[in-house]
Structure formats: structure tokens, C-alpha cells
Amino acid sequence: MNSKQTTPTESLEQFRMRVKGEIVTPGSANYDETRVLHNTRHDRRPAIIVRANDASDVARGIQFARTHGLAIAVRSGGHSLPGYSMNDGGLVIDMSGMTNIQIDPATRTAWAQPGALAGDFAIAAQEFGLAVPFGDAESVGLGGITLGGGIGFLVRKHGLTIDHVRAIELVTADGQIVTATATEHADLFWALRGGGGNFGVVTGFRYELVEVGTILGGAILLPATREVLEGYARVSEDAPEELTTISFVLRAPPMPFVPEEKVGTMVLAIFPCYTGDLEEGQKVLEPFRQLATPVADVTMPMPYPGIYDLTREATAPKREVVRSGFYPSFDSETIDRILEFMEAAPSPFCATQVRPLGGQMAKVDRDATAFAHRGANYLVTIIGGWLEPHEDGTLDAWATRAWDTIKDRREGAYSNFLEDEGEGRIRESYGEKTYARLAEIKQRYDPANVFAGNQNIAPKAMSAAA
Numbered sequence: 001m002n003s004k005q006t007t008p009t010e011s012l013e014q015f016r017m018r019v020k021g022e023i024v025t026p027g028s029a030n031y032d033e034t035r036v037l038h039n040t041r042h043d044r045r046p047a048i049i050v051r052a053n054d055a056s057d058v059a060r061g062i063q064f065a066r067t068h069g070l071a072i073a074v075r076s077g078g079h080s081l082p083g084y085s086m087n088d089g090g091l092v093i094d095m096s097g098m099t100n101i102q103i104d105p106a107t108r109t110a111w112a113q114p115g116a117l118a119g120d121f122a123i124a125a126q127e128f129g130l131a132v133p134f135g136d137a138e139s140v141g142l143g144g145i146t147l148g149g150g151i152g153f154l155v156r157k158h159g160l161t162i163d164h165v166r167a168i169e170l171v172t173a174d175g176q177i178v179t180a181t182a183t184e185h186a187d188l189f190w191a192l193r194g195g196g197g198n199f200g201v202v203t204g205f206r207y208e209l210v211e212v213g214t215i216l217g218g219a220i221l222l223p224a225t226r227e228v229l230e231g232y233a234r235v236s237e238d239a240p241e242e243l244t245t246i247s248f249v250l251r252a253p254p255m256p257f258v259p260e261e262k263v264g265t266m267v268l269a270i271f272p273c274y275t276g277d278l279e280e281g282q283k284v285l286e287p288f289r290q291l292a293t294p295v296a297d298v299t300m301p302m303p304y305p306g307i308y309d310l311t312r313e314a315t316a317p318k319r320e321v322v323r324s325g326f327y328p329s330f331d332s333e334t335i336d337r338i339l340e341f342m343e344a345a346p347s348p349f350c351a352t353q354v355r356p357l358g359g360q361m362a363k364v365d366r367d368a369t370a371f372a373h374r375g376a377n378y379l380v381t382i383i384g385g386w387l388e389p390h391e392d393g394t395l396d397a398w399a400t401r402a403w404d405t406i407k408d409r410r411e412g413a414y415s416n417f418l419e420d421e422g423e424g425r426i427r428e429s430y431g432e433k434t435y436a437r438l439a440e441i442k443q444r445y446d447p448a449n450v451f452a453g454n455q456n457i458a459p460k461a462m463s464a465a466a
């Protein structure tokens with residue numbers, strides 16, 4: 001243990017007595033399991049992990065960290081790509097035990113704690129034929145995905161996760177428990193919807209739900225050629241907003257529905273989610289099937305949470321590197337580069353994810369929330385995945401080379417898909433105007449930048465001084 005990790009024992013014991021949840025330290029039997037993150041390449045060793053039970057535990061954790069000069073990290077589902085939800089030698093406020101979800105079908109609202117997972121929420125809400133749009137992985141925590149925006153299988157029909165948030169309870173840097181809504185702390189409410197973990201530790205979200213029952217989901221795998229990818233863009237742009245697809249260029253995995261001779265060939269795996277009349281949905285999917293003879297076609301009606309059955313394996317924890325950007329179009333030049341670098345991918349867990357956007361996401365006013373890229377048409381993400389630490393260098397180099405070939409055509413970034421890529425990329429996520437407003441609100445609520453272990457927006461005065 002280095003000197004930074006030494007905790008002031010006496011105060012720690014008093015702190016332990018006052019906290020209702022659990023305090024985990026390097027000597028605790030569950031220390032290693034508690035500090036594991038989804039991206040397993042991050043092996044961080046905090047001095048103290050506060051497994052919070054409620055908002056007062058969070059407030060005490062913040063106060064203790066500030067008194068002892070410990071850096072703070074905040075963890076909900078643990079899916080931060082750069083591993084910001086753990087730190088070395090600091091204090092982690094771990095919300096993963098705060099998983100309560102209460103659905104009120106009468107008002108079509110839900111109150112949920114940030115440690116609840118997207119998949120658990122989907123199942124709880126589906127009991128009433130309701131949903132909130134989260135992302136493509138059931139294991140993502142509500143805390144991180146909601147604060148960053150939330151782009152998922154319902155984005156074209158129902159918009160972003162933040163478009164369904166009606167109230168946020170959080171503990172601010174000075175330990176106050178505050179509820180932010182459109183009318184109370186309205187500036188903070190605006191900032192929290194897209195501005196990430198910069199403004200406090202969220203202890204609860206109130207969501208408004210939408211009706212989503214049986215959807216048409218599954219997968220259509222097509223050979224990944226330039227013509228198919230160009231056709232995919234064309235057909236997606238013509239599709240009604242009831243259809244959202246999330247697609248991957250990758251080597252066909254050995255899944256039960258992939259013919260053996262096609263395993264390992266380069267495919268475009270399209271995961272559709274059609275909400276609406278199911279027969280109409282089949283017609284909407286037909287032009288995708290017509291792009292080439294499908295390698296596999298397993299689309300079927302399913303309850304909405306069924307979408308997670310298909311992504312479960314691909315989104316399991318592993319070592320990961322990600323590069324991502326919003327694009328105005330999915331053009332032939334970008335397609336050619338993707339096909340080239342995917343051929344050279346050094347691991348079977350590598351993929352390039354393509355998300356056609358638009359629809360409801362684009363209809364919300366750009367200034368209504370801190371999510372600035374409402375007008376983006378595509379989100380393209382290079383994902384390198386692997387298992388062994390000795391492969392880190394190879395995968396990092398591949399992702400960097402791949403990104404270099406397509407990055408110039410991007411128009412913006414999504415903060416939830418950023419790695420540790422520097423201030424320029426964080427600014428890119430917001431654009432000048434939104435970033436400036438966020439920095440002002442940060443100045444008011446966290447002038448000392450207590451919440452710095454994140455895609456950090458420096459308080460205005462600090463930015464100006466720098």
C-alpha cells in the first residue's frame with residue numbers, strides 16, 4: 001500500500017459507525033470483488049469504498065473524503081469505459097446496493113435508485129406493458145447511462161433516457177440533499193440530463209414511462225460488403241421511427257443460429273427493435289433482408305426485455321477499448337475504412353457498432369437538456385474486446401489505427417462512449433455553448449471540483465484560470 005492509500009484509522013472507525021451501509025477497505029474479505037469493473041482492464045485500488053444505503057451515507061462519504069483530502073469516484077453499474085467509477089487511493093461512493101425500483105402504473109411513473117440495472121428495470125416495467133428507453137446492455141446501471149443521455153433500442157421512437165426523467169434526487173458537493181426538477185433547481189436539472197456525474201451523487205430518479213409491450217426483435221445477419229452497408233444506411237434512413245436498429249460489423253460468432261460454415265466470416269449483424277403493429281414491422285424489416293441473402297434471420301415477436309437476451313453474451317465483462325463519434329452520414333468512404341480495419345481486427349471480440357439515429361431523439365429542442373447532439377444521424381463506435389492482459393498493447397494500437405482512418409468525418413462525441421481521451425473530446429461531446437453553460441452550473445454547485453473523477457467539466461473559474 002502506498003502512502004496515499006493509508007487511511008486515518010481512528011476517523012475511519014468513527015465513520016464506519018456512522019454509516020448505515022458497508023465500509024470496504026483493502027483489508028476487507030470482499031475488497032477485490034467490490035472493486036471489479038465491467039471493463040476488466042481497470043484494476044484500481046481505492047483506500048475506502050462506501051457501499052451506501054441511502055442519501056445520508058452518501059453525504060457522510062462526501063464529507064469524509066473532503067475532510068481527508070481523498071479523491072472521490074462514484075459507482076453505480078460499474079460500466080464506465082475508462083474505469084472512472086473506481087480510483088487509486090481515494091474514496092469510492094458505491095451505489096450498486098441501491099437498486100430499488102418502484103413502478104406506479106396509475107401515473108405511468110417510476111422511482112428508481114441509480115444502482116438498479118437497465119435489465120431489471122425493463123423486467124419490472126414490462127409487467128405493466130411499460131418501459132423507459134435505456135441502452136443495449138442489461139447490466140448497465142441507471143446512474144451512469146441516465147446522466148450521460150442514454151441511447152438505446154427505443155431512441156427513434158421514444159428518444160433518449162433523459163427525455164423521460166422528471167426528477168432527480170442528489171447529494172451535492174457540500175453534502176446537501178437536493179431534488180432537481182423542471183421547476184426546482186431547474187439549472188441543475190438541465191445539467192444533470194447529459195452532463196454526467198459532475199454535479200453530485202444521484203440517489204434517485206423519477207422517470208415517466210412509455211407503453212412498450214411486445215416488440216419485433218432478434219437479429220438479421222448479412223454478409224458485410226460495401227453494397228450491403230450502403231444499403232443498410234439507405235434503408236435505415238427510409239424506415240419509420242417505430243424501428244430502431246443497432247448493428248455490428250464483426251466476424252460471425254459461433255451462435256446456435258449461425259450456420260457453421262459462416263462462423264468467422266465478416267457480417268453486418270442487425271439487431272432490430274420495432275415497436276408497433278407486428279405485421280407492419282415484418283414489412284418494415286423486409287428491405288433489410290433484401291439487401292443480400294441473409295446469413296441468418298431470427299427475428300420474432302418478444303416482450304421488450306427480450307432484446308437483452310441477444311446482447312447478453314456480447315456485452316459480458318472483458319478488457320475493452322472504445323473509440324466513438326457521431327456522424328452526419330454513413331458514407332462509402334467510412335464504410336470502406338471500417339471493412340478494412342475489421343479485416344485486420346486482432347481479436348474475435350472486436351466489432352464496429354453502427355446506430356442510425358434521428359426520429360424522436362432529434363425532435364427535442366437542442367437546448368432543452370445538456371445533450372447537445374440531437375441532430376446526429378449516426379453513432380459509430382469501434383469496440384476492441386479481449387481477455388488477456390498481454391494483448392492490451394495490440395488491441396490499443398489496432399483501435400487507435402482504426403479510429404485514425406474514420407475520425408475526421410465525425411461531428412461530435414457521446415460522453416458515455418468516451419474513454420480517457422482528454423478535455424478536447426469532452427468539449428466535443430457538448431459543443432461550445434452547452435459546455436460553457438455546464439461550466440457555469442458546475443461553478444455554482446461544485447466550485448472545488450470535488451466530483452472530478454469523471455468526464456470532467458471544470459468549474460468556470462478553474463477553466464478560466466487554466
Ligand SMILES: Cc1cc2nc3c(=O)[nH]c(=O)nc-3n(C[C@H](O)[C@H](O)[C@H](O)COP(=O)(O)OP(=O)(O)OC[C@H]3O[C@@H](n4cnc5c(N)ncnc54)[C@H](O)[C@@H]3O)c2cc1C
Nearest residue numbers: 076077078079080085135136141143144145151197202454
Ligand atoms: C457493455 C456496455 C454497453 C453499453 N451500452 C450503451 C447503450 O446502449 N447506450 C448508452 O447510452 N450507453 C451505453 N453504454 C455506456 C454506459 O451508458 C456508460 O458507460 C455509463 O456511464 C455506465 O453507467 P454505470 O452506472 O453502469 O457505470 P459506472 O461506471 O458505475 O458509472 C459511470 C460514471 O457515471 C457517473 N455516475 C454513475 N452513477 C452515478 C451516481 N449515482 N451519481 C453521480 N454520478 C454517477 C460517474 O461519473 C461514473 O464514473 C454501454 C457501456 C457498456 C460497457
